[in-house]
Amino acid sequence: MITELAVERVEFTCGSCWHRWSVDYDVQRRVDENGDEWEHFSRDNEPVPSPYTPEGAPACEYCGRRWVGHLIARRPVPVSDDADAYRNPVPAAGNHRPERHTAPMLHATDHPQPRADTPASP
Numbered sequence: 214m215i216t217e218l219a220v221e222r223v224e225f226t227c228g229s230c231w232h233r234w235s236v237d238y239d240v241q242r243r244v245d246e247n248g249d250e251w252e253h254f255s256r257d258n259e260p261v262p263s264p265y266t267p268e269g270a271p272a273c274e275y276c277g278r279r280w281v282g283h284l285i286a287r288r289p290v291p292v293s294d295d296a297d298a299y300r301n302p303v304p305a306a307g308n309h310r311p312e313r314h315t316a317p318m319l320h321a322t323d324h325p326q327p328r329a330d331t332p333a334s335p
Contacts, residue, residue, distance in 0.1 A: 216250070217242040218290035223264045223282035224327065227273040233327040235285065236271065238264060256321045 217240075224235040238261070241253040254261050254269070262269030270279040303309050 214244050216244055220288045222286040224285045225282045228280050229278045230276045232273050232275045237321045
């Protein structure tokens with residue numbers, strides 16, 4: 214069962230060349246049938262390892278090294294089972310808001326990036 218959805222903005226600072234960049238990740242927290250909690254990360258609709266681990270950190274575009282990211286912002290997405298919450302019926306015909314199928318992808322790096330002359334945060 215999904216217990217939390219969020220968008221997390223993760224900042225990376227290369228410890229070799231000091232390049233800084235940030236990436237938005239979609240995060241799902243789930244509880245499995247044994248009661249264990251898990252996090253699932255995706256970037257641009259593709260599953261990826263956690264950016265908070267060396268295996269999941271993207272390579273620096275300048276020198277190729279990998280540095281673990283740190284959380285700089287997050288936006289929870291409400292998960293509601295409330296039947297009285299705001300909702301809109303979706304017609305069975307499948308033509309409800311058809312533009313959503315052809316809308317351009319909002320990519321994980323489509324936001325202002327840290328400026329190169331700004332010192333890295335500790």
